[in-house]
Amino acid sequence: MSAGLEALMLSAEPRPASTLLRAAEGAAAVWAAPRPGGGLSEDALLVLPLGPDSAVLAVADGMGGLPEGGIAAARAITALATTVESGLADGNSLQGAILDGISRANAAVLSMGTGSATTLAVAELAGGWIRAYNVGDSEIMVFGQRGGLKLRTLSHSPVGFALQAGLVDHEQALYHHDRHLVSNFVGSHDMRIEVGSALRLRPLDTVVVCSDGLVDNLRLAEIAAIMRCGPLDRRLEKLADQATMRMTTRPKTQDSHPSKPDDLSIIAFRRRPGRALARRLPPTRQLGLGDESTAKNDWGHP
Template identity: 45%
Template sequence: MATASPQKIDSHLYLESDMVAPEWLPLTSRIPPIGNLVAFSRRCPGKEEPNDDSAAIFHTADDGIVLAVADGVGGAPLGYKASAIVMQCLSEALAEIETCRELRPAILDGIEKANAEILDMGTGAATTVCVVEIRDRVARGYQVGDSMALIVGQRGLVKWKSTAHSPVGYAIESGMIDEQDAMHHDERHLVSNLVGSRSMHIEIGPAVPLAAKDSIVLASDGLFDNLHLEEVINLSRVGRPLHRMQSLIELADARMNASDSDTKNPGKPDDLAIVMLTP
């Protein structure tokens, strides 16, 4: 009996990137068109060390899409290597699956393999990772840490939002604090769950059917710590694909460079990685 061979995947990895402009990847499937993909990743303004954030886009031969963002823990040794490892492990795992097989086992295997490799480094390195798979116009998210994903409808309805694995993220989810208070919380920088930890766990989101005009945003906390959730929602659903991404980048830059006297809006200089799927 013939055995299926591993499928070819189209991989776009953004590791230690310091991009000056977003990259647009027009993407079409056989039937119907999938949409447009846009990616951006760059270092914190004024930072000399490598970008700790990584991003990736994978397109399988049978039209599956996997989007991923990772944020190497700032201040930890080799955070940039940890975030790169999880992207590379995802790429290897997805390349090994057979055509028409589910993407979930490969995604889980890739994250687990990355966790083992980072632990084996023995340097204390760690990273977040947020992944969204799209297949047959159904999306599903995977989460470790506080990098986040949103699925937004054309009129601004949030169809799904990942929960940040952090004390503040859990407090928002439970209703103890709101998004506005969370932006200025003293413990917003703390993360409860990381790739590179023996206690790592992967949260798997629900299957979310996608409408033709839905948008998906994945980003590190360089975006979500600098923009209010409503701002991300509104900017990510209006305009051409590159315009949407550029609007997010410009507002994040403005907040990162704002004076400390601006107490109304958030502002925290940081590395930034964003991946979007738009109509």
């Protein structure tokens, strides 16, 4: 990690929390919350600055219905972060370090021996480019300033593959009875890593990395309309509020709006966040990734 840049690794949040960090010459805004009325979140996330213009953003969503999903997500994020840092220190490329980190994450979850599993979405930011890596149905999206969709990862699920094949449209996918099924995950001997092509980010493009708590409750056009411009942290707060409202509001009709209570984890990134937001960014500090107490204190926990 570059001196003066702060890393954030977060899991098992008991209440909604948000923060701003400096990353990859820009700003990352983070939101994490357990499902409404639930206990601890079973999501985990990572913002790992690695140099003046590079960083890794990641979200893991522990799979419900399986034991210790939250622990699986936390172990996956920890393995990814430590492997990326050690790999870069050994002179490996960032792409190679991320791929090794995802493989180590899979081994870490398998070693639990409990049948636990998690999704994992990783965004590599380097030199003004983004590359997406994903396992499962957590997502990475990139929106232009006018709301145009420039990148969206494919959900590794029956519904995701049906959407890609044109068998269902986005609206049908939101309400599909198999929406909860995932066909590829961390914690499987058959895990497959999907690696996207590199995409050049324009200065005002917005990157969103999220668990399915977001995309199961808001339509893509709604996400784009909120996140395409405006102060990054405040737009993210509005996005999270909208998703949470959907989770807690009973639809008037079966298809009036999606509603699926779930943990919610979102990272939003912009290379040029604007002068007003830049003034609100925390001062740079050097924080070792292993200093968990400092990372937790930034979120108001001891």
